[in-house]
Amino acid sequence: MYSYIKGELSEIVAENHIVVENGGIGYNIYIPGQVLSLLPGVGEEVKIYTYLCVREDAFILYGFLTRDDLNVFKLLIGVSGIGPKGALAILSVMSTDDLRFAVLSDDAKAIAKAPGVGNKTAQRLIIELKDKLSLEDAFEQKLSHTQEAVSGNGLKGIRNEAVEALVSLGYSSTEALKVLRDIEITEDSSVEDILKLALKQMAFL
Numbered sequence: 001m002y003s004y005i006k007g008e009l010s011e012i013v014a015e016n017h018i019v020v021e022n023g024g025i026g027y028n029i030y031i032p033g034q035v036l037s038l039l040p041g042v043g044e045e046v047k048i049y050t051y052l053c054v055r056e057d058a059f060i061l062y063g064f065l066t067r068d069d070l071n072v073f074k075l076l077i078g079v080s081g082i083g084p085k086g087a088l089a090i091l092s093v094m095s096t097d098d099l100r101f102a103v104l105s106d107d108a109k110a111i112a113k114a115p116g117v118g119n120k121t122a123q124r125l126i127i128e129l130k131d132k133l134s135l136e137d138a139f140e141q142k143l144s145h146t147q148e149a150v151s152g153n154g155l156k157g158i159r160n161e162a163v164e165a166l167v168s169l170g171y172s173s174t175e176a177l178k179v180l181r182d183i184e185i186t187e188d189s190s191v192e193d194i195l196k197l198a199l200k201q202m203a204f205l
Contacts, residue, residue: 002061005029006047009040016092018063020048029063033092038065053084062088072096072133079128081121090114100133101177102126158185162194171202 007022015033019026029048040046048063049070062084064070069091076087090099093114102110103126111122159180166176179201183194 001052002050004047004049005061005063007045009042009044009046012036012039012042016088018048020046020063027061029061030088031063032069032088034095035063035065051084060084064091066096069096072099075129075132076125079125081124082117086114086116086121089116097181098178101181103129103133105172105177107172158189158191158194161191162198165191165195166198166202175202 005020005022005027007020007027009018010021010026011019013019013028015036016030018029018031018039020029021027029050031048048065049067050064051062051070051073053060053062062073064073073084073087073091076082076090077084082090090111094102094110099111101107106126108119108122108126111117111125112119117125162180163176166179176198179198180194182201183197185194
């Protein structure tokens, strides 16, 4: 029904609940807790991508700062046993990229840290979403800053080699994927160079 709502951030009710005014109407919107620090100040304009949950006793709006976050939320609520509140709880403790990394590296413990999400639910989430989430999506923003047009398959191969090397050194797949997200990889990059940069960053984690 609503793609997004753009208007004035008129009130922050709680860490996961805001009111956005548009056309004289105040919309109650529930957001992931970690979004709160990314919002503009009260009285300033904000654009929130929304999902309308229709229940017998209520119409509830859930909101996100990016369309990607909204799309991942929709995937989450499609998992058996996870409703809108559970999906919001997951996205309150981890970003969409962190969730992708956790799913693709079978890190159920990271997902189970969300309130109300147990280990069994986290494992079921991984099984149901593994084919729907792509590591390439997690690197998309970083790759968009690459200056040269390079082969996506080539970059993917270099990243995978770097991940395998870091795992062989004792790091988890999730840790390896996270640190590689912040390293610029081009067609001229070697696995050795990437590992040197990754290990330097790992020292500060």
